[in-house]
Amino acid sequence: MRPDASRHLPLADELSVVFARMSGLLLSEETVASSLDLVGALALETVPRAAGAGVSIIDEHGRRSAGSTDRRVQEADALQYELGEGPCLAATAGRQVVRVPDLATEQRWPSWAAAAARLGLAAAISAPLSAGERTLGALKVYATTAGELDGHTEHVVSMFAAQAAVLVANVQSLERARRTSDELRQALAGRDLISTAKGVLMARHGIGEEAALGMLLARCGDGGGTMRQVARAVVDSAVRRRR
Incomplete structure (x- = not known):
């Protein structure tokens, strides 16, 4: 040594x-x-x-x-x-x-x-x-x-x-x-929210998925906010109608 x-x-x-x-x-x-x-x-x-x-x-x-x-x-x-x-x-x-x-x-x-x-x-x-x-x-x-x-x-x-x-x-x-995990969870949550909002519009107006998406996009274009914000407003309105 x-x-x-x-x-x-x-x-x-x-x-x-x-x-x-x-x-x-x-x-x-x-x-x-x-x-x-x-x-x-x-x-x-x-x-x-x-x-x-x-x-x-x-x-x-x-x-x-x-x-x-x-x-x-x-x-x-x-x-x-x-x-x-x-x-x-x-x-x-x-x-x-x-x-x-x-x-x-x-x-x-x-x-x-x-x-x-x-x-x-x-x-x-x-x-x-x-x-x-x-x-x-x-x-x-x-x-x-x-x-x-x-x-x-x-x-x-x-x-x-x-x-x-x-x-x-x-x-x-x-x-x-x-x-990355947090961002992925947020993205998935946003996607689920938009899907729910489309379903609400489809049931409410008797329209297809593409038409429902078009309605959401139109509301975004009219100053209704981001797609997530517009979708949240649609879902919240459906919840209030059920009460």
Whole structure:
């Protein structure tokens, strides 16, 4: 066994516990946004000497979601998107971990580093959230003392981000499935309502299905509302007549 392998055994054990907690928490959440808050909180608990943590993702439509442990992390993250520079953007674009040992001497993103330092932050590590060929966004941790986030911390963040990416991708998939299911139920309900309305008109006027549909379309054209609204009005009128 290599000398450094035994050093990482406690880390592997610790992370396995964290990953188990993360899985249980994420699977109980309803939205991606709330899941991101949980990942950020667990990252803060897990990463040694971290003073704040957060997660940012961009979905397939370009919408950005973020979860963070405190206001400073939120502001540091927002500054990256505002200025168009910073370690999270670099980690996402390059699909690799980016470490900033000291914001006071950082030259790659001077505008962002200076602004983040004014928030009381002194060091940062960002890791991409990569699931297969997709890069979902980035996980970031901050420290308030320069040099606190070393190579070992980078290793921890990298391992944490790899697992977090899989879990966030799963939550995204679940959320899309729920949304599609809701839309399908609404579509089916609307179709059933229109069919009922056609039946009412067919019975009331002694006409065929095509003629009944034509009457509904005509009412829509006369400003009666959407097809669903017109159908609802017809069905409601039939219910009132029966009372």
